[in-house]
Amino acid sequence: MASGFWVVSMTDRARMISAFITPFGIFEWNRMPFGLKNAPQIYQRLIDNALYGFMRITNRQDQQAKNERSPVDVFKEGEPETEKRTSVLVRRSYIDDILVTAGAWENLCEKVDKLLDACDEWNLSISVVKSFWGMKKVDYLGHRVSGDGMEAQPKDLASLVNLPFPTSLRSMQSFLDSLNYYSRFIEDFAIYASILYELREADFFEATRRSKINPDVNLTGDDDGQPGCEDKWSRAMTAFTVLKDKLVRAPIFRHFDPDRRPVVVVYASKWAISAALMKDHDGVYQPVTFTSRTLKPNEINYGVVDKEVLVLLRVLDVCYTQLVTRSIKVLTRHSTLAWLVNSSGLQGRLGRWAALLSGWTLEIVKCTKGEDEILGVVAASITPREEVDAILTSIAPRKQPRQAITMLPPTVELDEKLLVVSFDGSARVKRSGGAFSAVVWSLPEWTVISAASKYKTDLTVNEAEYHELLLCFDLLSDLDRGGSFSVETQIW
Numbered sequence: 001m002a003s004g005f006w007v008v009s010m011t012d013r014a015r016m017i018s019a020f021i022t023p024f025g026i027f028e029w030n031r032m033p034f035g036l037k038n039a040p041q042i043y044q045r046l047i048d049n050a051l052y053g054f055m056r057i058t059n060r061q062d063q064q065a066k067n068e069r070s071p072v073d074v075f076k077e078g079e080p081e082t083e084k085r086t087s088v089l090v091r092r093s094y095i096d097d098i099l100v101t102a103g104a105w106e107n108l109c110e111k112v113d114k115l116l117d118a119c120d121e122w123n124l125s126i127s128v129v130k131s132f133w134g135m136k137k138v139d140y141l142g143h144r145v146s147g148d149g150m151e152a153q154p155k156d157l158a159s160l161v162n163l164p165f166p167t168s169l170r171s172m173q174s175f176l177d178s179l180n181y182y183s184r185f186i187e188d189f190a191i192y193a194s195i196l197y198e199l200r201e202a203d204f205f206e207a208t209r210r211s212k213i214n215p216d217v218n219l220t221g222d223d224d225g226q227p228g229c230e231d232k233w234s235r236a237m238t239a240f241t242v243l244k245d246k247l248v249r250a251p252i253f254r255h256f257d258p259d260r261r262p263v264v265v266v267y268a269s270k271w272a273i274s275a276a277l278m279k280d281h282d283g284v285y286q287p288v289t290f291t292s293r294t295l296k297p298n299e300i301n302y303g304v305v306d307k308e309v310l311v312l313l314r315v316l317d318v319c320y321t322q323l324v325t326r327s328i329k330v331l332t333r334h335s336t337l338a339w340l341v342n343s344s345g346l347q348g349r350l351g352r353w354a355a356l357l358s359g360w361t362l363e364i365v366k367c368t369k370g371e372d373e374i375l376g377v378v379a380a381s382i383t384p385r386e387e388v389d390a391i392l393t394s395i396a397p398r399k400q401p402r403q404a405i406t407m408l409p410p411t412v413e414l415d416e417k418l419l420v421v422s423f424d425g426s427a428r429v430k431r432s433g434g435a436f437s438a439v440v441w442s443l444p445e446w447t448v449i450s451a452a453s454k455y456k457t458d459l460t461v462n463e464a465e466y467h468e469l470l471l472c473f474d475l476l477s478d479l480d481r482g483g484s485f486s487v488e489t490q491i492w
Contacts, residue, residue: 434459
C-alpha cells in the first residue's frame with residue numbers, strides 16, 4: 001500500500017498528544033505517523049474492515065459535499081454492512097501486505113477489481129512500484145507462495161546457514177528467534193531447540209573463558225571442566241547443526257485443501273513427541289505443518305501408547321481451525337487407541353483424554369508393518385523415524401524421569417501386631433510458628449489407636465519435622481514398644 005498509516009486522519013486529541021518540539025516551533029501530526037505504539041493495530045483494523053466489510057462508513061453532510069469519506073469513522077460510529085456483501089479476498093492480510101490468489105486469470109482480475117473498489121471506498125492507495133501482478137511465485141512475509149504450496153524463504157538464508165556457533169546467550173536467542181518464525185517448517189523443531197534453550201549465560205561465559213566454542217578447538221579433552229560440560233556442548237553443537245540443515249532442506253508445504261481428508265502421523269520417543277499434519281495428493285501424503293515438543297519429567301514415565309495420545313491431543317490443539325468438524329485419519333505405530341475410546345470407568349488423566357477426544361471424528365489406523373508402511377505413503381521430505389531416533393539419542397537432554405516413591409506394603413503375620421505411625425507438620429515465617437501432628441494405627445484393621453496435634457512458636461520446617469517424630473514417641477510411650485512398627489513421614 002502507498003503512504004501506509006498516513007491514510008488515517010488524526011483526531012484532535014491525538015494531534016495534541018503527537019506534538020513535538022523543533023527549533024522552528026511545535027508541530028502536530030494531521031495523519032497517523034509511523035512509530036506510534038497502536039498505529040499497526042489501528043491500520044490492521046482498517047484493512048480488515050475494508051476487505052471484510054464489517055462496518056459501513058457514515059457519510060456526513062460536509063463530507064458528501066467533498067465526495068470523500070473518512071476511514072477513521074469506523075472506529076467510533078457506523079452501521080454493520082449488509083449480509084449480501086462478502087469478503088473481498090476470503091482471507092486476512094497482514095497490515096499492508098495483501099496477497100491475491102486465483103486459479104485462473106479471469107478469477108484473478110475479478111478479485112483485483114473487488115480489491116480496487118474497496119480501496120477506492122476507503123481512500124486507500126496502492127503502490128504500483130511495490131506491487132507484483134500475475135506472478136506464479138511470490139515472496140510474502142518471509143515465505144515463497146505458489147500454486148504448489150508454501151516454503152520458507154528467509155531474507156538472508158546464506159548468512160544464516162554459514163552462521164558459526166553463537167558465543168553469547170544473546171546471539172543464541174537471536175538465532176532461535178529467527179528459526180522460531182519457521183518452526184512449523186522444521187520437523188521436530190522444538191525437540192532440537194530445547195537443547196539450545198537449556199544453555200545459560202554462565203555456560204557461555206565459562207565456555208568462552210576456556211575457548212570451548214571455538215570451532216578450531218576440540219570440545220572434549222579438557223580435564224578441568226565440570227562433569228558433563230563437554231557433553232553439554234557436544235549435544236548443543238549437534239542440535240545447532242541439525243537445525244540449520246533442516247531449515248535449508250525445509251519441505252514445500254501443500255496448501256490446506258478442505259475438500260481432502262486430513263491425515264495426522266504421530267511419533268513418540270523416550271523424551272519427545274512430534275506430529276505431522278498431511279494431505280493426500282495423488283496417493284502420497286504431503287506435509288501441511290509440523291508440531292513437536294519435549295516431554296515433562298513426569299511424562300517420561302508414560303508408556304509409548306500414552307505418549308501417542310499426548311501428541312494427538314497436541315496436533316488437534318495446534319491445528320484446531322483446520323481440523324475442527326472434519327473426519328481425521330491418524331496413523332500410529334503402537335495402538336489404535338480403541339482401548340481409550342471404548343473403555344468405561346476411566347479415571348485420572350485417561351478420563352480427561354477420553355473426554356477431550358470424544359468430540360472428534362477419528363479413524364485411528366495402526367501400521368502393522370511399522371515404519372516401512374508409513375514411509376511408503378508419506379513424502380520423501382519426511383525423515384525416517386530410525387534416523388530421528390539416532391539423532392535424538394545423540395542430543396537427548398539429561399532429563400531424568402520423576403521417580404514415583406514406592407513403599408513396601410506392610411505385611412502382618414497371624415500372630416503379629418503391627419503399629420503404623422504417620423505424622424506431618426508445617427511452619428510459616430509470617431505466623432512465627434508451626435503445627436505438627438501424629439497418628440498411630442493398628443493393623444490389619446487400620447484402627448486409630450491414638451492421635452495428637454500441637455503448635456509451637458518460633459519453629460522452622462526442620463524443627464517441625466523433629467517435633468513430629470518426638471510426638472510419635474510420646475504417643476507410643478503407653479504402648480508396647482518392644483514390638484515392630486513402621487514410621488512414615490508426609491509421603492504416607
